[in-house]
Amino acid sequence: MEKRITFKGVWLPLALIAPQIVITAVFFFYPAGQAIWQSLFIPDPFGLSMTYVGLGNFEFLLSDPFYRASFVTTAIFSTLVTVVSMGVALFLAVLADRLIKGSGTYRTLLIWPYAVAPAVAGVLWLFMFNTRVGVITWYLGQLGYDWNHVLNENEAMGLVVVASAWGRISYNFLFFLAGLQAIPRSVIEAAAIDGARFWTRFRTIVFPLLSPITFFLLVVNVVYAFFETFGVIHTITSGGPQQATTILVYKVYSDGFVGQDLGSSAAQSVILLALVALLTVIQFKFIERRVHY
Amino acid sequence: MATVTLENLKKSFGDTEVIHGVNMHIEDGEFVVIVGPSGCGKSTLLRMVAGLETVSAGTVKINDTPMNDTEPMDRDIAMVFQTYALYPHMSVFDNMAYSLKISRVPRAEIEARVAKAADMLELTPYLKRKPRQLSGGQRQRVAMGRAIVRKPAVFLFDEPLSNLDAKLRVQMRLEIKTLQRELGVTSLYVTHDQVEAMTLADRMIVMTAGVADQIGAPLEVYANPKTAFVAGFIGSPPTNFLDAAQFGGSPAPGTQVGIRPEHVRLTNGGASNLEARVVYAEPLGAETLVHLTTPDGSAITVRQDGALPVPEEGSSHGLHWDAEHEMRFSEAGQRI
Numbered sequence A: 001m002e003k004r005i006t007f008k009g010v011w012l013p014l015a016l017i018a019p020q021i022v023i024t025a026v027f028f029f030y031p032a033g034q035a036i037w038q039s040l041f042i043p044d045p046f047g048l049s050m051t052y053v054g055l056g057n058f059e060f061l062l063s064d065p066f067y068r069a070s071f072v073t074t075a076i077f078s079t080l081v082t083v084v085s086m087g088v089a090l091f092l093a094v095l096a097d098r099l100i101k102g103s104g105t106y107r108t109l110l111i112w113p114y115a116v117a118p119a120v121a122g123v124l125w126l127f128m129f130n131t132r133v134g135v136i137t138w139y140l141g142q143l144g145y146d147w148n149h150v151l152n153e154n155e156a157m158g159l160v161v162v163a164s165a166w167g168r169i170s171y172n173f174l175f176f177l178a179g180l181q182a183i184p185r186s187v188i189e190a191a192a193i194d195g196a197r198f199w200t201r202f203r204t205i206v207f208p209l210l211s212p213i214t215f216f217l218l219v220v221n222v223v224y225a226f227f228e229t230f231g232v233i234h235t236i237t238s239g240g241p242q243q244a245t246t247i248l249v250y251k252v253y254s255d256g257f258v259g260q261d262l263g264s265s266a267a268q269s270v271i272l273l274a275l276v277a278l279l280t281v282i283q284f285k286f287i288e289r290r291v292h293y
Numbered sequence B: 001m002a003t004v005t006l007e008n009l010k011k012s013f014g015d016t017e018v019i020h021g022v023n024m025h026i027e028d029g030e031f032v033v034i035v036g037p038s039g040c041g042k043s044t045l046l047r048m049v050a051g052l053e054t055v056s057a058g059t060v061k062i063n064d065t066p067m068n069d070t071e072p073m074d075r076d077i078a079m080v081f082q083t084y085a086l087y088p089h090m091s092v093f094d095n096m097a098y099s100l101k102i103s104r105v106p107r108a109e110i111e112a113r114v115a116k117a118a119d120m121l122e123l124t125p126y127l128k129r130k131p132r133q134l135s136g137g138q139r140q141r142v143a144m145g146r147a148i149v150r151k152p153a154v155f156l157f158d159e160p161l162s163n164l165d166a167k168l169r170v171q172m173r174l175e176i177k178t179l180q181r182e183l184g185v186t187s188l189y190v191t192h193d194q195v196e197a198m199t200l201a202d203r204m205i206v207m208t209a210g211v212a213d214q215i216g217a218p219l220e221v222y223a224n225p226k227t228a229f230v231a232g233f234i235g236s237p238p239t240n241f242l243d244a245a246q247f248g249g250s251p252a253p254g255t256q257v258g259i260r261p262e263h264v265r266l267t268n269g270g271a272s273n274l275e276a277r278v279v280y281a282e283p284l285g286a287e288t289l290v291h292l293t294t295p296d297g298s299a300i301t302v303r304q305d306g307a308l309p310v311p312e313e314g315s316s317h318g319l320h321w322d323a324e325h326e327m328r329f330s331e332a333g334q335r336i
Helices: A011-038 A056-062 A065-098 A103-115 A118-129 A135-142 A153-182 A185-193 A198-228 A230-236 A248-258 A262-289 B042-050 B092-102 B107-120 B136-149 B166-183 B194-200 B218-223 B228-233
Strands: A041-043 A050-052 B004-013 B016-026 B031-035 B057-062 B077-080 B154-158 B186-191 B203-208 B211-216 B240-243 B256-259 B265-267 B274-283 B287-293 B299-305 B316-320 B327-329
Touching: A011 A041, A011 A262, A041 A262, A056 A065, A056 A262, A065 A103, A065 A153, A065 A198, A065 A248, A103 A153, A118 A135, A118 A153, A118 A230, A153 A198, A153 A230, A185 A198, A185 B077, A198 A230, A198 A248, A198 A262, A230 A248, A248 A262, B004 B042, B016 B042, B016 B057, B016 B203, B016 B211, B031 B042, B031 B194, B042 B077, B042 B154, B042 B186, B077 B136, B092 B107, B092 B136, B107 B136, B136 B166, B166 B194, B186 B194, B194 B218, B203 B218, B203 B228, B211 B218, B211 B228, B228 B240, B228 B256, B228 B327, B240 B299, B265 B299, B274 B299
Parallel strands: B031 B186, B031 B203, B077 B154, B154 B186
Antiparallel strands: A041 A050, B004 B016, B004 B057, B203 B211, B240 B256, B256 B327, B265 B316, B274 B287, B274 B316, B287 B299
C-alpha cells in the first residue's frame, strides 16, 4: 500500500491552492461568465442599458455571411499553420537526428524562435515584407514579382501563416527530435538489414512510432493557430485586406472593441469557448489513453 | 549458402584503434562464435560484417566478394539483436513478413514462408499479437523468425540470449543450435558467455582488447590455449595461475604455470607439487570446488569428485598434478 501524507485541517491546503484558484477565477471564470451573460443582451450605443434578446445574438451570427466566412478563413489558416509548422519541424528534426557533430548548436539555434513573442514575430515579418521598405519585397521586386499583401488576399494569408508557423517550428522541432531519439537504434538497424532504405524506413517504422507525438502536436498546434496567433494577425494585417485574414479570435476583437458590438462579440467568445472545450476533450480523451501502437 | 572472410580487419573510432587486425575464414554452413569479455570489440566486429559499422582497414568478404562499401540490405544477411529490435507497432506476422514485403515477394509466398517459420519456432498461435504482448523468450523467437524467413546467406547473432533468464537461455541455446543445423546457414554469433561459446560453436574466436587471441574448435581451445588470457577465460572455474619459480628449474622471470582445476588432486602424504591451506569448500553435489591459498598467497581452485570427502576449512593439503597438464606462459602471456 502506498503511504499517503495527509494534512489535518482545512486552512493550509486552501492557502496553498488559493493563488491558482484566484488567478483562474479572476482571469478565466469571471470573464467567461461575463461573456456568457453579455451574449444574451444587446447594449444601447452609449452603454447605459442592455436589452435582453435571448439567443438572438447567436441566431444573428449563424446567419451572418461574414461570420461564416470567418469560420472558413480560420479553418484554412489553422490547417496551413499546423501543416507548415509541423512539416518543417519534422523535416528539421530528421536532419538534426542524423547529425553527430554540432547537433547541440543546431538544436539551440532552432529553439530560439520559440522565445519570440507572437506580436514581435509579427512585426519582424512585417518589416521584411513591408510593401515599401521590406527587404524581401525588394528582392521579389528584383525578380519581377510585385509583393503587396495589403491588397492581395492570398499574399496576406501566406504572410500571416508563415509568421505564425515560424515561432511554432521550434516547439514542434523539440518534440519531434525527442521522439526520434527515443526510437531504439537497433530497430532502425534491423529495418535497414531487412532491406528498408531511408524513405521506406521513415514511412513504415519511424513515422508510425512517432504517431503519439504527432497527434499531441496536432491538437496543440490547432489550439495555437486558433487562439494564440492574434498578435501576429493584429500586427501584420489587422484582419485585412477586407476580411481575408480575420480568424474567429480576431473577429471577436474587431467586432467588440473596434465595431463596439459587445453583444455579438460576447456571443462569438462563447462559441470559441465551446470550440476550445471540444479540443480539450479530444486531447484528453486520446492523449491520456495515448495513441498506442 | 555462403562463406565469410575477414582479412586483416581493423576498426578505429577517431584516433583509438579498437580492433587490431582480425583474420578469419568461415566455411559454408559453419557456426562460428566470437567470445570475449565486454569491451573487447566482438560486437563491433560483428557489426562490421553486418555493414552497420564502417571498416577502417582490411576487407570483409561474403562469398569472396568484398562487401566493405555494400549497404547492409544488399549483403544478404540477417541479424538477431540483443534487444530483439522488433517493430513494436507491428504484429508478429508483420514483423516476420517485413523484409519479404519490402522485396515484393508475392503475398501467397510470404504467408507460406512466415507460416513455416512460425511453425518451426512454435509461434503460430501468436501471429496476430504485438511484441509487447509476448514474453521475453517468445520475442526472442520472433527475432529468430524474422531472420529465418528471409533465407539469408549468413546469420549474425549479437548476444541474442543475454536478456533471458538462465533456464530459458539454456533452452534457447539448444534451439538455436538445432535450427542452425537444420537450415545449414553460415552463422556468426557473439557472446560474452564462454559456456554458450563452447556449446554452440563449430569453431570459436576468443577475443581480448581488439585482438583474436585464438581461433579453433572449442575443445581444442580448451585443451590447448595459446595465451594466458584464453586459458583464464575459457573454462569455469578458470585456470589457476602460479608463479613458475616456486617449482624449481630456472624459468624466465614472470613465467607462469597454468593448471586447470580438474587436473589438481589433494594428497595427504605421497608425491605433491605444492602445499596449500583450504580457505573454503563448495560442495555442489556432483563435484566439490575447493579453494586454497598457497604459501606465497596465490589462490588456487581444485575441482574434485563429489563422492570424495569434503576437506575441512583451514586444513593443509599437498597438491599434485601431472607434468603433462602444466601450461607455461611467458610474462607477455604467450604459451611457451
